[in-house]
Amino acid sequence: MDKLHLDQHISQQFNQELEDIRNQVLAMGGLVERQVTNGLTALVENDGDLATQVSEADYQVNAMEVEIDEECIQVLARRAPTASDLRLIVAVIKAITDLERIGDEAEKLGRFAAELSGSNRTLEYRRELRHLGGLVQSMLHDSLDAFARLDADMALKVAQRDDDIDLEYDNLSRLLTTHLMEDPRRVTELLMITWCARALERIGDHSVNICEYVVYLVKGRDIRHTNIGEAGAEDGQTNA
Amino acid sequence: MSNNTTEKVRASLQKRYFKEKVFRSIGVVAIVASLSFLVVLLGSIIYKGYPAFKASYIQLDVTLTEETLDVSADAEDSELRRANYLGAIRTALRERFPEVTKRGDKRNLYRLISSGAEYALSDFMMEDRSRFGQTHSLWLLADDEADALLKRNKDLTKPIRTGENAKNKDALITRLNTDQLGWLQSFKEAGETDVRLASTFFTNGDSREAEQAGIRAALIGSAYTLLITFVLSFPIAVAAAIYLEEFAPQNKFTDIVEVNINNLAAVPSIVFGLLGLAVFINYLQLPRSAPVVGGIVLSLMTLPTIIISSRAALKAVPPSIREAARGLGASPVQVVTHHVLPLAMPGILTGTIIGLAQALGETAPLLMIGMVAFIVDIPNSVTDPATVLPVQVFLWADAPERAFTERTSGAILVLLAFLVVMNLTAVLLRKKFERRW
Amino acid sequence: MSSAAEKAFEELKETVGRVTVDNPKMQAKNVDVFYGDKQAIFDVTCDIGKNEVIAMIGPSGCGKSTFLRCMNRMNDTIPSCRVGGDILLEGDSLYSSSVDPVMLRARVGMVFQKPNPFAKSIYDNVAYGPRIHGLANNRAELDDIVESSLQRAGLFDEVKDRLNAPGTSLSGGQQQRLCIARTIAVNPEVILMDEPCSALDPIATARIEELIDELRENYAIAIVTHSMQQAARVSQRTAYFHLGKLVEVGETKTIFTNPTHELTENYITGRFG
Numbered sequence: 001m002d003k004l005h006l007d008q009h010i011s012q013q014f015n016q017e018l019e020d021i022r023n024q025v026l027a028m029g030g031l032v033e034r035q036v037t038n039g040l041t042a043l044v045e046n047d048g049d050l051a052t053q054v055s056e057a058d059y060q061v062n063a064m065e066v067e068i069d070e071e072c073i074q075v076l077a078r079r080a081p082t083a084s085d086l087r088l089i090v091a092v093i094k095a096i097t098d099l100e101r102i103g104d105e106a107e108k109l110g111r112f113a114a115e116l117s118g119s120n121r122t123l124e125y126r127r128e129l130r131h132l133g134g135l136v137q138s139m140l141h142d143s144l145d146a147f148a149r150l151d152a153d154m155a156l157k158v159a160q161r162d163d164d165i166d167l168e169y170d171n172l173s174r175l176l177t178t179h180l181m182e183d184p185r186r187v188t189e190l191l192m193i194t195w196c197a198r199a200l201e202r203i204g205d206h207s208v209n210i211c212e213y214v215v216y217l218v219k220g221r222d223i224r225h226t227n228i229g230e231a232g233a234e235d236g237q238t239n240a
Numbered sequence: 241m242s243n244n245t246t247e248k249v250r251a252s253l254q255k256r257y258f259k260e261k262v263f264r265s266i267g268v269v270a271i272v273a274s275l276s277f278l279v280v281l282l283g284s285i286i287y288k289g290y291p292a293f294k295a296s297y298i299q300l301d302v303t304l305t306e307e308t309l310d311v312s313a314d315a316e317d318s319e320l321r322r323a324n325y326l327g328a329i330r331t332a333l334r335e336r337f338p339e340v341t342k343r344g345d346k347r348n349l350y351r352l353i354s355s356g357a358e359y360a361l362s363d364f365m366m367e368d369r370s371r372f373g374q375t376h377s378l379w380l381l382a383d384d385e386a387d388a389l390l391k392r393n394k395d396l397t398k399p400i401r402t403g404e405n406a407k408n409k410d411a412l413i414t415r416l417n418t419d420q421l422g423w424l425q426s427f428k429e430a431g432e433t434d435v436r437l438a439s440t441f442f443t444n445g446d447s448r449e450a451e452q453a454g455i456r457a458a459l460i461g462s463a464y465t466l467l468i469t470f471v472l473s474f475p476i477a478v479a480a481a482i483y484l485e486e487f488a489p490q491n492k493f494t495d496i497v498e499v500n501i502n503n504l505a506a507v508p509s510i511v512f513g514l515l516g517l518a519v520f521i522n523y524l525q526l527p528r529s530a531p532v533v534g535g536i537v538l539s540l541m542t543l544p545t546i547i548i549s550s551r552a553a554l555k556a557v558p559p560s561i562r563e564a565a566r567g568l569g570a571s572p573v574q575v576v577t578h579h580v581l582p583l584a585m586p587g588i589l590t591g592t593i594i595g596l597a598q599a600l601g602e603t604a605p606l607l608m609i610g611m612v613a614f615i616v617d618i619p620n621s622v623t624d625p626a627t628v629l630p631v632q633v634f635l636w637a638d639a640p641e642r643a644f645t646e647r648t649s650g651a652i653l654v655l656l657a658f659l660v661v662m663n664l665t666a667v668l669l670r671k672k673f674e675r676r677w
Numbered sequence: 678m679s680s681a682a683e684k685a686f687e688e689l690k691e692t693v694g695r696v697t698v699d700n701p702k703m704q705a706k707n708v709d710v711f712y713g714d715k716q717a718i719f720d721v722t723c724d725i726g727k728n729e730v731i732a733m734i735g736p737s738g739c740g741k742s743t744f745l746r747c748m749n750r751m752n753d754t755i756p757s758c759r760v761g762g763d764i765l766l767e768g769d770s771l772y773s774s775s776v777d778p779v780m781l782r783a784r785v786g787m788v789f790q791k792p793n794p795f796a797k798s799i800y801d802n803v804a805y806g807p808r809i810h811g812l813a814n815n816r817a818e819l820d821d822i823v824e825s826s827l828q829r830a831g832l833f834d835e836v837k838d839r840l841n842a843p844g845t846s847l848s849g850g851q852q853q854r855l856c857i858a859r860t861i862a863v864n865p866e867v868i869l870m871d872e873p874c875s876a877l878d879p880i881a882t883a884r885i886e887e888l889i890d891e892l893r894e895n896y897a898i899a900i901v902t903h904s905m906q907q908a909a910r911v912s913q914r915t916a917y918f919h920l921g922k923l924v925e926v927g928e929t930k931t932i933f934t935n936p937t938h939e940l941t942e943n944y945i946t947g948r949f950g
Contacts, residue, residue, distance in 0.1 A: 008948040080906055082933050082945045220935025490756060560793035564856070567751065567787035568806040568863060569779050578805070583796055 006088070014079055018088065021071050025092050025099075028064040029144040032099050032106065035061065036140060036203060039109030040133040043126055043196060048117035054110030061103030065096045084217075091217040095147065098206040098213075102140065105199040105206075112192045122189040125179060129196060132168045136200045136207070139165065143207040146214045155214035156223075158207070165204040172197050285649050285656075292650025295438035295451060296390035297379035298353060298427050302332045304365060305373050313372050321366055325358040329380065337423055348420050352427075354381040356452040379434060384450040384643035385416050386424055390433050396425040415642075441650060445616040446632065450643030453636070455651050457615045461531055461626030462600060462658075465611075468535020468622055469599050473542045474592055480543075481550035481588070486576050505544035512541045513608030521609060529610040529625040537605045542595040549591025553584040586673035593666040597659050603630040629655045686919060686940060693938045694927035698726035698914075702767065702867055702897035703748060703785075709761035710743055710752070717743050720762070721923045723916055725867065730889060730898045732912035732929065734905060736944065739918040741901045745869050748899065749785035750778045766867070783810050786865035790872040792852030794844030794859075799836050802844040802855055803827060806863035822862055830858035831888055850881020857888060861896075868892065870900040874907060886911050905945050909933045917941045 006018045035054055042051035072093050075081060081089055116122055139161050146155035173194065180190050215223050306312055308331045311323040333349050334340065340349050357380040364378065365371055382390060389396060394412055400421070401411030416424070427433045444454030480501075488494040516537035520526045526533050557580050565575040606612065611627050612635065619626035627635070629651060636648040697704075701724040710718035718740045725731050725748075733741040743752065750771060752758040764771045771781060783806075794802050803823045806812075813819035823840075827833035832854045836847070844855055853873060860868060870889070874882040889898060889911050902908050908915050908929065915932040917925045917940070925932065925941045936942045943949065 005948060008943075010947050010949060014947070082905060082909070083936050083942050085946050086934060558793070560789060560791050561795065563751070563789055564793040564795065566754070567749070567782060567789070568809070568859065569782035570809055571779050574809055579795055
């Protein structure tokens, strides 16, 4: 079953509710993605205004989470969804938690960017984050894409990209540690940059979670805490 | 939009209410019409029939002596019973009216007292032999023509409606002549006439003399006939209904049986009478005029009624009860006897009573098997010759004497009373035993 | 029905999911049921395990009740009804000539859609089965059976003071529990329930469901229900019927979160199908 047929319920009202929830999740995903991009830009381009804007916009993400949560609870209470509908609601409830966390991480990026924007001294270090940020951005984008398209195969592929992010994070950590030892006067700034790298790495992990929910939603299988590569291979076998 | 709807609805309302009113009033008119028919019918029967429950008596001083009775004081009982009581009554009448001397007049005088009075006198004598040799003041039953005038308390001094005063509305309609009216008036003035409740109507059998005719024989005959009908038709009909409803397979044969039962209910009852005559009397040599044959014939007639109503009652038992019992492992017979039959019983009994009520009112088939006989004696068993109430009504309605008219209506009243009681029982039974499930 | 679902139904060759269990009480094997020349059930194979509740769901007229009624031969009384294939109880065929339906129904009890107590007292309602089967030797034994049956049906405390009151004087939920007590008084091995809660309010329904769960300790139970939520609550396995075919059988937890067949999915999620 590749599609969820969300519009085929006998109850039109139910169709509408599920459609609303899905659209809101996608909107929230868009908002979070923008936050991450802006946070990263503020950090790398040393844009203090943008940084403040990012850290102040986090309340929107939180508000959306609360709103979607409320709607999901309403559907659970009144529609008693089963099978794919149930999986959709469960996946949404979990996904928005991760999205909210990503929002928090983005807000963190914004906050550090604002603090660091006072001087240009650390800009060259901050630019080291550009590569990692690019990887994380594209992964978040693709995982949200997989969610929007309910594409489990894509989700599995996206989830595997977390390994690259982890590798890049390790490299970056090592690099920043070297800088720290070389230039102990900039400990505060360098620690902040490390934390930013850490935040980006966390965003990658949350993206993996979202991918896992997509697989659960579409295939009804829980692949959390398993080897995602194996899960994909197994799936390939059953499809063949 | 909605305003438009409201206006349209309002416009149509008046018309709808008018139609409703018309419909209602048609219903009320129908009910009033049928009720008034009933009132007229019942009223005329009651008006005509109630005198049948009353009888007029005339007081006479009767001397019971060897001379008047033509028998000695020490005669045997049987001899004394057959003594000339008629003579004693006639003597008493002559003594009461010594001025009557002519033979024809005397005969007219004698006619004031019922011919059955001598048997009453005989019974009176035999009750206590010591009454012999004395004069007793006795109330004797008046003859039917005299009875009719006395009961209705007519003014006996009015002219008789014959010949010249045929148009006189006040005149008396009677077969008595002026002399007889005079004597009667004399009794009346002397306070020697009395109107009492007519026990004879309920204790006597049929009689050629209207004032002595009673419905007892017919009542007992009806009771015996109904007993036979019930004993035969109830078990057979219930068994047939249970088989057809609960056990019979659905096939051509049961369809044919079902159609035939329904047709049987519509067969004219006289056909059953003919059947009874041909089969039970001619072929099986059962006694003629007997309740046993009447009962058999009537049960043939009642069977379809009971079968159809019993089937309806069985059908009305919800299938869920049968399923429940079957689901617990009750065998088909247990399902029927433990659950279905008890629940259907009130309906079955109601059907039975209605069938029996129908049988009680039936005349035609009984005419064919000779239950139309003139029965004076009260039947003692189901094989004794007997008649039944509706046939008695039929017989009396045919009799020429005017006094039989009131007997006819009286008998109809009794018959109606029984029918009402039976139908009431049916209703009460249903009310009482009807169970909700 | 959407054309995709129609196609899926036509292509359905055999039931999806595992129809057998390791420890079967009853086994239906390739059961076909005909009413006259109209086929109501097509080649249904399904086991009922010991100490399990199996729920049968499906749209109206899908044959689930017919199938249930085949399992204690309640369809015998319908003359035009013909059953093909075989149903085994503890390995013995129900439809062999040596099996008496009366005997069978003492082993496979049934509870119906509408509470249908007899027009008798509460006591007599429960005592009826043991009486006709001669399960009690004397009055004291019968009293025991009645009391324990009412206890197990969770009704005893409510009616102990009025055992002689008519069964019909109870409320709908109590009546249904009385019917269950009446069924277990015969001590059957399997209990078939045909929409036992469809006429009851939610509280009475909850009590019956609780009771079903308790009864699972001693009996195998098959329940037909129109309420998917009820099937989800009470059963361990669920069977989905569609137009006389058994589409899917599986663990209830799987059926209600991730059914395999599209028809099952459509039905339980309330989609066009």
